Amino acid sequence: MWKNVYNEKLESxxxxxxxxxxxxxxVVGLAASEAQGFLSNVHKYKDHFDSLRVLTCLDMKEYPFFENKEYEGKMVNHSWFFSPPTRKARENGLKTVDYIPNNLxxxxxxxLVAEKNEGRTLVFWGTVSPMHEDxxxxxxxxxxxxxxxVFEQADRVILEVNDQMPFLHGETGIHINQADxxxxxSWEVPTLPAVEPTETEETIAQYIADLVEDxxxxxxxxxGIPNAVAKLLDNKKDLGVHTEMFTESMIDLFECGAINNTKKTLWRGKSVCAFALGSKRMYKWLNDNPGVWFMKGHYVNDPYVIAQNDNMISINTAISVDLQGQVVSEAIGARQFSGTGGQLDTHRGAIKSKNGKGIIALRSTAKNGKISTITVAHPKGATISVPRHDVDYVVTEFGVAHLRGKSLSERVKLLISxxxxxxxxxxxxxxxxxxxxL
Structure with missing residues (x-):
């Protein structure tokens, strides 16, 4: 029955x-879920559009519609999180790419409210796994x-079926009757190679691991730093997962017994996440795995939800931290490098958690030691990702500075140390x- 409905809706x-x-x-999916069929072909139909706005996040590939000046004025990519392809287009002076400031x-x-207020038709072109015919x-x-x-608010829904996409559990189900x-x-799901930590990153990771309790x-x-941390958590017991991004290292911690989700306050027994990015091994491990629950980012990353997990530990990295404790994680001066993503969400959730900790990690220098990442003041135009009034722990290879509740002069001395x-x-x-x- 459902196959017949499917065939009636099937288009090129x-x-x-x-x-x-x-x-x-x-709107297309994030990162490895971006609809490659649409993104790779839409530029061919430039003359069909008066104004095409494509919303993406963490683009994995370069696509002609935002790489070429000839599409300016007709096609634009608004991104929630810059990655090498979108960053490159922006730095090349193309008006086909722009950044959307946000908490993820x-x-x-x-x-979407902004788009609707402009009176624009909203289409969700989503990537999905093959339909269960039964x-x-x-x-x-x-x-x-x-x-x-986006699917729930869209005026029109187009589903791009990729037979290589894993089937995931959680709030992920879309029925054929809900598609226009x-x-x-068929395309290979993009992978992200694991980054081997440097010696400096391993030192930072040891400080962080000492802050994580059973x-x-x-x-x-x-x-590099998060991967190094994960390797040092293999001797911990009864860890749980509530994370924006499910990573390769979490599989290793699950298989060695460090993660079992038995002591979680919220969603006990489940690893809760909003997206995943990693290796083919990870995608195979996640496929039809009822122990990993993919839930809406609006829920997973809500600081008030995160805070319901006792002993919540949020570990994120930064580009620089000034002596007031203001954290820059997404920009180099006025140059948009990545995005806020869920960093502020998870940091705030962790510090509101009972016995929780929000950890910001960074190497003490950049550019082969020529620049200190602990600075008196950030460069002109720099974007603050975590305000000073939210910051908790800052960690470099030279130690841990616990800033929460500290005065300005106390923070200065701790960060200099x-x-x-x-x-x-x-x-x-x-x-x-x-x-x-003084």
Whole structure:
């Protein structure tokens, strides 16, 4: 029965694109769930559109519609989180890419309200796993950060069925009756190579691991420092997972017995996440795994939800921290480098948790030691990702600074103590010049 409904709604990618209104906003999935069939082909139909706005997040590939100046004025990519492809287009001076400031748990509401207020038609072009013929349900791809919310608000729903996309449990089900059209496009789900930590990152990780107690619920980001932390948690007991991003290291911790989710306050027995990005091994492990629950990012990243997990530990990385404790994680000066993502969400949730900890980690220097990442003041135009009144722990390879509740002069002294020794006297001198310390 459901296969017949499916066949009635099946269209080619060209037919589906040409069915879109001339002025339209199309939202695709995040990262490895981005609809490659749509994104790779939409530029071919430039003349069909008066104004096409595509909303993406953490683009994994370069696509012609935002790489080429000829599409300016007709096509634009608004992104919730810059990645190398979108960053490159922006730095090349193209008007086809722009950044959307956001807290990630609000991405599926704030921007869509703005689009609706402009009177634009909203289309969800979502990537899904193949339909279960016995019940007619698809599973969203490996991201539910904003996708289900967009699906629920969209004026039109087009599903891009990828036979290589894992089937995931949680708030991921979409029924064939809820789709206006279906297209088929088989593509390999993008992977993200594991980053081996440096010696410096391993030192930072040891400080962080010492802050994680048995029975904690963890949120770990991605990169050298988080990977190093995960390796040092294999001797912990009864850890749980409530995280924006499910990472490769969590599988290792599950398989060695460190993660079992038995002591979680919220969703006991389940690893809760909003999206995943990693290796083919990870995608195979996640496929039809009822122990991992992909829930709406609006819920997973809500600080008030996160705070319901006792002993919540949020571990994120930063580009720089000033002596007041203001954290910059997404920009280098005025240059948008990545995005706020869920960093502030998870940090705030952790510090509101009973016995929780919000941890910001960074190397003490950048550019081969030429720049101190602990600084008196951030460069002009820099974006603050975690305000000073939220910051909790800051960790470098030289130690831990617990800033929560500390006065300004106390913060200055603590942060200087974990700065690279080559910059401590300079920082102290500059702090005195502007009156941070006397």
């Amino acid at each position: 990618i060209e037919e589906a694109i040409l069915s879109l209104p001339k002025t339209v906003t199309v 748990h609000m991405a599926g509401t704030d921007k 019940n007619g349900f698809f599973s969203l791809g490996i991201s539910n950060v904003y996708e289900m919310e 059209a279906v297209v088929e496009n 029975g904690s619920t963890i949120q770990i980001g991605i990169g 974990i700065a690279h020794p080559n910059y401590r006297e300079q920082l102290k001198r500059e702090a005195k010049e502007i009156g941070y310390i």
